[in-house]
Amino acid sequence: MTHCRRDAETHEKAGIAISFDDHFINEWFALRPMFRKYNAKVTFFITCPDSLTADEISKLKILQADGHEIGFHGTIHGKSTELIATGPDSYKNIELAPGLAHMAEAGFKPTSYAHPGGNHNARVDSVLLASGFKILRDVAISRRKIMGFQMYALAPRLMPWIYYNFDNERIVDALLIDEDSGLTDPEMQEALEKAKNDNTALMLFGHEPLYGKPQNGEYGFHVPFLEKILKEAARQNLKFYTMSELPDRN
């Protein structure tokens, strides 16, 4: 037995936590064979749950039974900092309670929350944590373009905030993997290696699964790009975490 071995010297927690936002339930469900192939567990953050059809609910239940997590992404996908300006109750009554009631009716009790539009502040966070969410996920972007010009680029390996340190942190950032992030395969390879070496979990998220370049206002990630990430994560024996599992793992 190696009682004195310290965490940093092992890679046993090293992993990846991938999430998907909004309401692309059929499109996400179509990825199920790929998730199964790599034994990947992910989190789906659902917004506008009032519009969930019976078919979408049953697909989400199948995904949940596979080990994926169903999280919450707001009732109206509103701007929380504006909603909370009129008080925590009106924020709760508009953005949280109605959607959570629909989720409960459908049989889901989300324990993780993704901020719509990455918009939040400390007041919003405290209301969400007091409402029972175990982890709140914000958005990190490695490249920003303004009117087509690249304003800055940061390699994911240089963004410590997209790695979960298993310190029970409940307010986290995930790196956007959508097409317009401009992320490359070598950058993702480095990011996964960093998680492995540091015994942390890389947090990523995207929107709609796309099979070509985004068209007509589509926003999402290239499915073959996601598959390379899953394949490399599996090759490196990284653990797949759902978002609520992160603060639970000590």
Ligand SMILES: [Zn+2]
């Ligand atoms: Zn969203």
